[in-house]
Amino acid sequence: MKRKTIKYIAAAMAASMALTACGGSTTSSDSGTTTAAAESASAGSAGVGTTTAAAETDSATISVADPNASYKDTLNIAVAQQAPSLDLHKNSSLIARQMMDGTCWEKLVTLNANGEAVPELCESYEVSEDAKTITFILRKGVKFHDGSEMTADDVERISGLDGVTVYSTQQGTIAPIINHKEGLCANKWFRQAVSYAIDYEEVMAATYGTNGYVTDSCYMDEAQPFWYTDAGSEEYNVHDPEKAKEILKENGYDGTPLKLTAATLNKMDYMAVAMQAELEEVGIPVELNIVDWPTLQAQSTDPTAYDMYICTFSQVPIPSLKLYFGPNYAGWNDDETLQSLLNDMNTSTNMDDAKAAWEKVQEYSWDYLAVINFGHYIANYAWNDHVKGLNNYSGLYFWNAGYVE
Numbered sequence: 001m002k003r004k005t006i007k008y009i010a011a012a013m014a015a016s017m018a019l020t021a022c023g024g025s026t027t028s029s030d031s032g033t034t035t036a037a038a039e040s041a042s043a044g045s046a047g048v049g050t051t052t053a054a055a056e057t058d059s060a061t062i063s064v065a066d067p068n069a070s071y072k073d074t075l076n077i078a079v080a081q082q083a084p085s086l087d088l089h090k091n092s093s094l095i096a097r098q099m100m101d102g103t104c105w106e107k108l109v110t111l112n113a114n115g116e117a118v119p120e121l122c123e124s125y126e127v128s129e130d131a132k133t134i135t136f137i138l139r140k141g142v143k144f145h146d147g148s149e150m151t152a153d154d155v156e157r158i159s160g161l162d163g164v165t166v167y168s169t170q171q172g173t174i175a176p177i178i179n180h181k182e183g184l185c186a187n188k189w190f191r192q193a194v195s196y197a198i199d200y201e202e203v204m205a206a207t208y209g210t211n212g213y214v215t216d217s218c219y220m221d222e223a224q225p226f227w228y229t230d231a232g233s234e235e236y237n238v239h240d241p242e243k244a245k246e247i248l249k250e251n252g253y254d255g256t257p258l259k260l261t262a263a264t265l266n267k268m269d270y271m272a273v274a275m276q277a278e279l280e281e282v283g284i285p286v287e288l289n290i291v292d293w294p295t296l297q298a299q300s301t302d303p304t305a306y307d308m309y310i311c312t313f314s315q316v317p318i319p320s321l322k323l324y325f326g327p328n329y330a331g332w333n334d335d336e337t338l339q340s341l342l343n344d345m346n347t348s349t350n351m352d353d354a355k356a357a358w359e360k361v362q363e364y365s366w367d368y369l370a371v372i373n374f375g376h377y378i379a380n381y382a383w384n385d386h387v388k389g390l391n392n393y394s395g396l397y398f399w400n401a402g403y404v405e
Helices: 009-016 094-100 152-156 188-197 200-208 241-250 268-281 293-299 336-346 351-368
Strands: 004-007 025-028 033-037 052-054 059-061 074-078 109-111 117-119 122-127 133-138 164-178 258-263 286-291 308-314 375-384
Touching: 117 122, 164 268, 188 241, 188 268, 200 268, 200 375, 258 268, 258 293, 268 286, 268 308, 286 293, 293 308, 336 351
Parallel strands: 258 286, 258 308
Antiparallel strands: 004 133, 025 033, 033 074, 052 059, 109 117, 122 133, 164 308, 164 375
């Protein structure tokens, strides 16, 4: 096979290069069980419920599988609730995404049970000595649902189409939520050592590819320019591994592993693996816990379950909706100074005072390390040029919430 060199963007594109499985699927709306068949189940199979998405009607027919029936070559997956549709082009259901990821979609690489990257759509891969380029040897004979064979050129296929506009924008932020209540991260010195140990630029590139992110100290996204501030930026991405080692030694760190949790969603697990590598270089062993999203949500309220967990956050119109600053959100930021500054912002009587208060919140947060905001991940959109009047804003809409142009 011809060797092709693809920079880290290939890793970021892995999730979007979706290959639909050949099998059918059945979903139980009562029991919360999804059945994905490796091969299409025969129409005569007793008790088999079917899920069919009709292209003409955008609807689905769902029936319940017989729990007493015997199935062949069938994988049963329990889910928390019924997905409205399995077509991710027509709905944004988190349950649908979890059902499709891994069962019908494949990536260049995936993570095994130990959180290690292993080939999936590629046969193998090689990392350059400077860690800036990964060469993937693609598997032969891998085809998309339309029968076309996957090649490295598919990464750039959309942007090269005539009459198609490609638009990129900040979609949200990714950050480890820090357990301030107990454990290693309850100590400010340990949080500082972690921040010094990690190169934010490198972990963002490893997670989203070279063109899939923006590093910036501001917690707010570009869609809210009024709230933009670089307050506290002197504490942002202060990568210094030797300083990290010095802090750990001065405070008698005994080598207790850092408990780091991430979900197999929105590349949170990619970020966790990248963090693990850099933390272990300064002598912080990492106990990596890769789980599904419902499990992470359940564990997030248990202060004994983790020291940090990775999470992504959508855009919000005002800083007060950054819930991770609150004392009752997972992470338990109950620092008196931080809460006083937040109160000043939330009780401001005009926008200028609110922005000034927000700048103080962000500056203090980067010193206290309420949360480590690595940066902003990018979303890519494409549409045919005959579509007119499209609003490119990718965040959430809130009426009367203080949005300022």
